[in-house]
Structures are given as C-alpha cells and as structure tokens.
Amino acid sequence: MPVLLITAIFGALGGILILLIRYFSVKKQYAGPDSPDSGIPDIPEPDFDGFVHRLRRMIQIPTVSWTDRSKRDPALFSQFQDELVRLYPRVHQSLGREVHGDFGLIYHWQGKATGKKPVLFLAHYDVVPAEERGDETWEESPFSARVRDGVLWGRGTLDIKSQLAFTMETAELLLKEGWQPDRDIYFAFGGDEEISGREGAQNMAGLFKQRGLEFEFVLDEGGIIAKNQLAFLKDRPAALVGLAEKGFVTFEITAKGESGHSSMPFKEGTAVGRLARGVVRLEKRPFPTRLDPVLSNMLERFVPYVSTGLGIVFSNLWLTRPLIQYIFSKNKVTDSLIRTTQAVTVFKAGEQENVLPGEAVCLVNHRILPGDTIEMIGRRHRQTLGDEGLTLADAGNWPSNDPISAGDTGDTGFKLIRKVLAVTHPGVITVPYLVNGSTDSKYYRDLTGQILRFCPLVLTPEDVATIHGVNERVSLENLEKGLRFYLQLFSHL
Ligand SMILES: [Zn+2]
Known part of the structure; x- marks a missing residue:
C-alpha cells in the first residue's frame, strides 16, 4: 500500500477517535437524568383549590397595558393591588409593602440575618390586550378565568400572573407554617412590562440601587419547560433557564x-x-x-x-x-x-x-x-x-439596552433551579438558554451577578402560540407542579 494511503487511513481513524473521545466525555459530564440529591426539605401541602381561586381573581381584573397609554385604566391596576391585600392577608401582615409610583409593587420579607445576600423575585401583573383579530377567536372569554376540563383559561394565565401568584401563594403558605427565610427576600411586581417597564421595573430598580441593595440572584420570567418543541428530544421536556438576554x-x-x-x-x-x-x-x-x-x-x-x-x-x-x-x-x-x-x-x-x-x-x-x-x-x-x-x-420610544449575560451554570441560582426541578419535575433536562425577547429583569442588571429567567410551566408549541395570542390557558396540573416548584425553591433559600 502506498505510504500516502496508509497515512490517510490512520489520519481518518485518529479524527474519528478524537470525535468519539470528546462525545463520551461530554456524555459522561452531563449524564443524568437530573436526580434529587440530599437535603430535600419537607414542604407544606398547598391549598391547591384555594390557589386556583386566587389566581382566577387575578385573571378577572383586566390589567391591560396598551401601547397608547391613554387607553389604560389606572383604576384597574390599583384594584389589582388591593385584591392582593385581600387574597394574601398573612403576607400583608408580615412583609413590608411599598407601592412605588402607580405600577411598582415591592414586598420585603425580613430574613434571619445570617449574612446571606438577599434574593429578588420578579413578575408583572399587566397583560397584553385580548382583542380578537379576523377569525382568531377566544373559546372562553379572556377575563372570565373559566376552569373547564382541568384547564384555566384567560389572558395572563401564562404571561405571567401565574408566576406572581406562585410567589405570593408560597409566601402566604410558608408564613402560615411559621417559616422565616435565612436571608431577606424581595418581590418586585411591575404593572407595565408589556409596554417597556419604564414606570414599574425601571423605577423599582432605581430605588433598590439607591438603597445599596445587591442580590444573590434575580428570578424573572423568560424561560419555560419546553415540551415537544425540540424534535431531537422526542417528548422529553427541557427546562430552558434564560441566563442571557x-x-x-x-x-x-x-x-x-x-x-x-x-x-x-x-x-x-x-x-x-x-x-x-x-x-x-x-x-x-x-x-x-x-x-x-x-x-x-x-x-x-x-x-x-x-x-x-x-x-x-x-x-x-x-x-x-x-x-x-x-x-x-x-x-x-x-x-x-x-x-x-x-x-x-x-x-x-x-x-x-x-x-x-x-x-x-x-x-x-x-x-x-x-x-x-x-x-x-x-x-x-x-x-x-x-x-x-x-x-x-x-428612536428612543422604548429604552434600548445592550445584551445581558449575567450568571453561569456553575452559580448558585442555576444549580438551585436544577436541583428543585429534579424533585418537582423529574425527568426534565435543565439547560441554560438565550432569551430572545426582552424582560423587566434587564433593569436589575447592575444589582446582581445572576439573572435567571424561568417560569416552571411545561409548555408545548401550541401553548406558546397562545401567549400574546388567543386562547391563552394553562392546565391545573401544570399550575400545581409550578406551585410545588416555588415552595421547594423558597425552602432552600
Ligand atoms: Zn410577560
């Protein structure tokens, strides 16, 4: 055999070997499935029917953000804020609450002063309009919050009153159990995320900055648990945790x-x-x-x-x-x-x-x-x-910002989400993700080294299409698992 051919064969074999070595080493490094390790705290049993009732009340208040701000009804936003006071009495007895401007809502839960940095949970309570266009019609009226066949219908069920409800419900339940976090926990809920977040999130972030606060991590919307969205995963769900935006x-x-x-x-x-x-x-x-x-x-x-x-x-x-x-x-x-x-x-x-x-x-x-x-x-x-x-x-109509990459898979926040998902959503693969939309969390970029954009709802492509579209809805099973995720997450803080 000519020397050249022998060299080529050995070269090709060497190349294949390198590819395989790398394949097996990456496979081993990320082999799963993600499984719960030690230290799973006992969480109290949620009052799930009560939770659905409270979320329905939130959906029924049409806190619509219109690009033409003159169409917005500020009375509905204050009604929503007042409704939270009624729905979550313990939170309002025990946590500090500030209404910042017309749209910013801040809660402060004092921890045990263990020296751990505080964490911040974000969500927004405004929604996009629910108008019907052409032959796109709602099967259930968007603000009726009707429950039919195990599914809750309405504008805001996915984007993102559910996330706000998880946060409040978890706090209410843990307060009932007499639980106190090791560290300070803050919630910051904006009422104008859908039209830039300038009045809500931007101002609240400014206030936190003035007060010299620095957070271990910030959790906002942006990523979901994707099901049937990536053909190569077949029906195995993947939790897309937005580490960059x-x-x-x-x-x-x-x-x-x-x-x-x-x-x-x-x-x-x-x-x-x-x-x-x-x-x-x-x-x-x-x-x-x-x-x-x-x-x-x-x-x-x-x-x-x-x-x-x-x-x-x-x-x-x-x-x-x-x-x-x-x-x-x-x-x-x-x-x-x-x-x-x-x-x-x-x-x-x-x-x-x-x-x-x-x-x-x-x-x-x-x-x-x-x-x-x-x-x-x-x-x-x-x-x-x-x-x-x-x-x-x-153009300056909306605030512009450079891309944000804050946080790494080796940081506490990502690891915690992965650990909790292994308990509440076994079989899910937790991965980092780049969010291509824009979230309120961008205003908090100077206040933390870790911004995590993630809501623990399992969504198919059909579900995702209803966000900002018609027939937005969420299954009760999904909500129940999501609530358990928040309960676990808080118990680890
Ligand atoms: Zn949203």
Missing part, C-alpha cells in the same frame, strides 16, 4: 428631500426613494451568525439524551459549529438565536399623492446578540447605508 434597540432612519409639486419631480428622486434604497441595502446585509456560549452549553447538555450521531455533532462544536449555525439559520426561531436581527417595522412618508414629500422616516428594530452592541450596530448601518443624506438615531 438579547439586547434591544430601534433605529430611526430619516431621509430629507425637497418638497414640491409632483408634476415636476426632482431628477434624483424623492426622500421616499432615497430611504427605500437605504432599506434595501440593509436587508441585503443581515448580521453574521454566531453560536453564543450559552447555546453551545445548552447543546452539550443535550448530548446524553439524543442519538449518537447528533451527540457527536453537539459534543464537537469546535468542528461542527458552522454546520449547527447553517441548520439554525434555516428556521426563523432558531435563526433569531444566532444573530442580531433587524426588522423594518415602520415606514412613514408622504401625505398626498400630488405632493413631493420633504421627509421619509423608517424604524428598524433590532434584537442584539451577546457580543454585539448598539454602538456597533449604528457604525455598521452607517457603513452599509453609505449615504450622507440618511441620518440614523436611536
């Missing part, structure tokens, strides 16, 4: 032109044409793809649960990264996880068909991948537009 910025691009009579247009065209050409240049140049470390780690943690072939791919990202990025880029959901996205959402120009417009404006919304920044995006766009006549500025 994409940034947010909307740029306004303006083209100026000369107005005049449309019967005598300028040779160089109108402001509309100029802006349109700029938009085409942007859309032809999407941001590059990149696999964030959080997602790399997520894929590695799936290795013990997928086929050997896929396991070899997930455990050898040093080699297979381009392949993964290519596959992710083929689907809009996974594509949004591997690049900064840009979407032209508003285009405004012209008033009348026979008048040349003097100005054209568009808005381009971005969700920023960790590693990129608002400043970088602005620089890149100016270069891509390549037109001095187009001005670019942060």
Whole structure:
C-alpha cells in the first residue's frame, strides 16, 4: 500500500477517535437524568383549590397595558393591588409593602440575618390586550378565568400572573407554617412590562440601587419547560433557564428631500426613494451568525439524551459549529438565536399623492446578540447605508439596552433551579438558554451577578402560540407542579 494511503487511513481513524473521545466525555459530564440529591426539605401541602381561586381573581381584573397609554385604566391596576391585600392577608401582615409610583409593587420579607445576600423575585401583573383579530377567536372569554376540563383559561394565565401568584401563594403558605427565610427576600411586581417597564421595573430598580441593595440572584420570567418543541428530544421536556438576554434597540432612519409639486419631480428622486434604497441595502446585509456560549452549553447538555450521531455533532462544536449555525439559520426561531436581527417595522412618508414629500422616516428594530452592541450596530448601518443624506438615531420610544449575560451554570441560582426541578419535575433536562425577547429583569442588571429567567410551566408549541395570542390557558396540573416548584425553591433559600 502506498505510504500516502496508509497515512490517510490512520489520519481518518485518529479524527474519528478524537470525535468519539470528546462525545463520551461530554456524555459522561452531563449524564443524568437530573436526580434529587440530599437535603430535600419537607414542604407544606398547598391549598391547591384555594390557589386556583386566587389566581382566577387575578385573571378577572383586566390589567391591560396598551401601547397608547391613554387607553389604560389606572383604576384597574390599583384594584389589582388591593385584591392582593385581600387574597394574601398573612403576607400583608408580615412583609413590608411599598407601592412605588402607580405600577411598582415591592414586598420585603425580613430574613434571619445570617449574612446571606438577599434574593429578588420578579413578575408583572399587566397583560397584553385580548382583542380578537379576523377569525382568531377566544373559546372562553379572556377575563372570565373559566376552569373547564382541568384547564384555566384567560389572558395572563401564562404571561405571567401565574408566576406572581406562585410567589405570593408560597409566601402566604410558608408564613402560615411559621417559616422565616435565612436571608431577606424581595418581590418586585411591575404593572407595565408589556409596554417597556419604564414606570414599574425601571423605577423599582432605581430605588433598590439607591438603597445599596445587591442580590444573590434575580428570578424573572423568560424561560419555560419546553415540551415537544425540540424534535431531537422526542417528548422529553427541557427546562430552558434564560441566563442571557438579547439586547434591544430601534433605529430611526430619516431621509430629507425637497418638497414640491409632483408634476415636476426632482431628477434624483424623492426622500421616499432615497430611504427605500437605504432599506434595501440593509436587508441585503443581515448580521453574521454566531453560536453564543450559552447555546453551545445548552447543546452539550443535550448530548446524553439524543442519538449518537447528533451527540457527536453537539459534543464537537469546535468542528461542527458552522454546520449547527447553517441548520439554525434555516428556521426563523432558531435563526433569531444566532444573530442580531433587524426588522423594518415602520415606514412613514408622504401625505398626498400630488405632493413631493420633504421627509421619509423608517424604524428598524433590532434584537442584539451577546457580543454585539448598539454602538456597533449604528457604525455598521452607517457603513452599509453609505449615504450622507440618511441620518440614523436611536428612536428612543422604548429604552434600548445592550445584551445581558449575567450568571453561569456553575452559580448558585442555576444549580438551585436544577436541583428543585429534579424533585418537582423529574425527568426534565435543565439547560441554560438565550432569551430572545426582552424582560423587566434587564433593569436589575447592575444589582446582581445572576439573572435567571424561568417560569416552571411545561409548555408545548401550541401553548406558546397562545401567549400574546388567543386562547391563552394553562392546565391545573401544570399550575400545581409550578406551585410545588416555588415552595421547594423558597425552602432552600
Ligand atoms: Zn410577560
């Protein structure tokens, strides 16, 4: 045999060996299933019927956040706050409560002063409107909070009054048992998360900062227990704990032109044409793809649960990264996880068909991948537009922020969630995740080294589609497990 062929065979065998060694080592490292270790505290038995009744009362108050703030009814928000006082008497006897502005609600539970850092639980009690569009109709009226066949229907059942209810119910029950946490626990509930969180979360975070508070971890919404969402896991659920969150910025691009009579247009065209050409240049140049470390780690943690072939791919990202990025880029959901996205959402120009417009404006919304920044995006766009006549500025309607990565799988918060899930949701694989939406937790980024975005509800793709859509609902079984998760979690604090 020629020497070259022998070398090639040995080379190939060596390559395969390296892939396999890495595969078996990653598989062993993350082998599970996650199982409860020692030290599971006894938790009191929840009053589940009472819990459902209390959550129903919360759903029935239509605390709707409208983008047009004049449509919002502040009386409903105070009614919700008052209802909490009625539903949770022990919490209101024992915990400090502050209403901050019209929409911020803070509770402070004094711990045993053991020197442990406090923790902060977030949720929001506003919901998006529940209007019906076209042939999308609600099977049950969105604010009736009807329970039918073991399912609670209504706007806010998933996003996210259930999480607020878990927090309050847990505190009420533990207070009844005479339990006191080792450390201080804070709750901060916002009433305007769906329209930016500027009035609620931003102000509350400012207040905590003024008081010099620093939290061990902050738990907010953002991740869920995904079921039937990842084909390669078959029906095994995965708890997606958001350790990173994409940034947010909307740029306004303006083209100026000369107005005049449309019967005598300028040779160089109108402001509309100029802006349109700029938009085409942007859309032809999407941001590059990149696999964030959080997602790399997520894929590695799936290795013990997928086929050997896929396991070899997930455990050898040093080699297979381009392949993964290519596959992710083929689907809009996974594509949004591997690049900064840009979407032209508003285009405004012209008033009348026979008048040349003097100005054209568009808005381009971005969700920023960790590693990129608002400043970088602005620089890149100016270069891509390549037109001095187009001005670019942060639109400023919503607060913009760079991406946030706070926390690691080795930190206390992630480990605690994993440990508790092993008890309340056995068989679930707990993985880190990149949240591509925006949550209230971004305002608390300077107050902690760990932000965890997670709500312990098991959701299928059909369930997820009802969030901000019609027929939002949650099964009672799901709620019961979620409540047990919170009880376990608090008992470990
Ligand atoms: Zn929400």
